[in-house]
Amino acid sequence: MLESFALSIVDGPLNIWIVSTYWLWPVLEIIHFTGLSLLLGGLIIIDLRIVGHFRTLSPVVTHKFLPAVLVGFGLNFITGVLFFYGDPLRYAVNIGFQIKMLLVVLAGLNALLYYWKINPLVHSWNSNTESPRIAKFVGYTSLSLWTAVLLCGRLIPYVGTG
Amino acid sequence: MEQNIFTQLENTPVAIWVGESLWGYPLLLSLHVVGLAIVVGIFSMRDMRLLGLFSGLQPVAFIALSKLAWVGFIINGITGFLLFTSQAATFVNSTPFLIKISCITAGMVLAGVIQSRLRGELADSNGDVKISKATQLIALLSLSLWMSAIIAGRLIAYIF
Numbered sequence: 001m002l003e004s005f006a007l008s009i010v011d012g013p014l015n016i017w018i019v020s021t022y023w024l025w026p027v028l029e030i031i032h033f034t035g036l037s038l039l040l041g042g043l044i045i046i047d048l049r050i051v052g053h054f055r056t057l058s059p060v061v062t063h064k065f066l067p068a069v070l071v072g073f074g075l076n077f078i079t080g081v082l083f084f085y086g087d088p089l090r091y092a093v094n095i096g097f098q099i100k101m102l103l104v105v106l107a108g109l110n111a112l113l114y115y116w117k118i119n120p121l122v123h124s125w126n127s128n129t130e131s132p133r134i135a136k137f138v139g140y141t142s143l144s145l146w147t148a149v150l151l152c153g154r155l156i157p158y159v160g161t162g
Numbered sequence: 163m164e165q166n167i168f169t170q171l172e173n174t175p176v177a178i179w180v181g182e183s184l185w186g187y188p189l190l191l192s193l194h195v196v197g198l199a200i201v202v203g204i205f206s207m208r209d210m211r212l213l214g215l216f217s218g219l220q221p222v223a224f225i226a227l228s229k230l231a232w233v234g235f236i237i238n239g240i241t242g243f244l245l246f247t248s249q250a251a252t253f254v255n256s257t258p259f260l261i262k263i264s265c266i267t268a269g270m271v272l273a274g275v276i277q278s279r280l281r282g283e284l285a286d287s288n289g290d291v292k293i294s295k296a297t298q299l300i301a302l303l304s305l306s307l308w309m310s311a312i313i314a315g316r317l318i319a320y321i322f
Contacts, residue, residue: 026320033198033312041203045219045227054226061218065207068216150199151192158188 002098006088018086025086032079036150038072041065043142050118051139052131059122096159100152107145114138168250177247187248194241198315200234202308205273209308212276212293212301221293222284228277235270258321262314269307272300 009015018024042065048054049062084091091097118135131139171177180186208224210216246253253259279297 026316030313030316033195033316034309036195036199037202037206037308037312039203040199041205041207044200044203044230045207045223048230054223057219057223061220062223064216064218068207068210147196150195154192154195155188 002092003089006084006092009085009088012085014082014085015088018082024082028079028082028086032076032083035072035075035079036153038068039076040072040146040150042068042072043146047139047142049139050114050122050131050135052136055127055129059125063119063122091156093161094156094159095161096152096156100149100156103145103149103152107142107149110138110141110145114142168254171247171250174247176244177250180244181248187245190241190245194238194245197234197238197241198312201231201238202312204228204231204234205269205308206305208276209301209305213298213305214293221280225277225280225284228273231273253318256318256322258314258317262311262318265307265311265314269304269311272304272307276300276304 045065046059046062046069049057049059054062113134118138121132121135172181180190204224204227207216208221208228211219211221211224276297279294279300283292283294283297
């Protein structure tokens with residue numbers, strides 16, 4: 001499915017524009033690295049609080065870093081799509097890319113869990129509140145998945161088709 | 163003379179392992195990006211908070227969070243040095259690399275300055291911290307330095 005989609009966009013206008021604009025790739029990479037810093041920076045603060053660290057901080061307040069996470073994700077989604085359009089045949093069959101995308105989807109599902117199950121709870125938390133199991137699960141899962149996303153992403157140029 | 167030291171470094175067993183083993187270089191690069199996310203992630207959140215974004219979070223939080231940024235910095239010091247050894251003579255002549263290292267050094271110095279200013283400004287008040295203009299200016303400079311470090315770091319692969 002991914003391969004046939006990749007084949008369908010090769011030599012399309014977006015593909016040709018990305019390939020022929022010679023300074024574009026490094027600019028996209030710089031934006032992608034900035035985005036991942038915003039994403040992880042915000043998540044570290046939010047997730048470490050919900051798993052029970054920095055209890056003097058209100059989780060309602062650490063939640064305010066969510067816009068950084070969303071902006072970072074948005075930047076990386078856009079630049080990521082452009083990377084894919086720029087070199088679709090390589091990405092589509094790359095095992096590092098495939099695992100990375102799977103992990104991003106899992107991280108997205110985990111984020112829904114945060115939104116539905118954790119965020120409604122935290123309003124009543126104070127510095128003595130023990131983090132419930134589900135909050136620890138969601139927080140550590142988020143940090144682990146995004147770390148794995150970074151690792152897989154950086155390995156894309158070095159791994160093959162698996 | 164200088165060249166010799168870096169060429170010698172390239173020929174150490176560790177450098178040869180990094181450069182020639184199948185997984186040495188890619189694994190170190192992968193860890194390096196995790197460290198980058200921790201360091202730049204936390205410091206940029208701190209700087210943006212000091213500049214007035216994400217209001218509500220007490221800036222005191224960053225005194226503790228900065229310690230975690232230091233963990234990221236240590237990861238990247240180690241992985242960065244190992245990556246450096248494999249092409250030491252090349253890197254040492256790379257302008258983007260030298261700019262990157264300068265930005266990181268300045269960024270870490272400013273992290274220390276911000277840390278001590280936060281402590282000072284927190285000691286002066288009770289909870290409700292007013293961030294001084296000077297601290298905000300330092301935060302803005304710090305944010306630009308980390309951004310520049312990312313830009314220069316990426317350009318190492320493109321500008322020789």
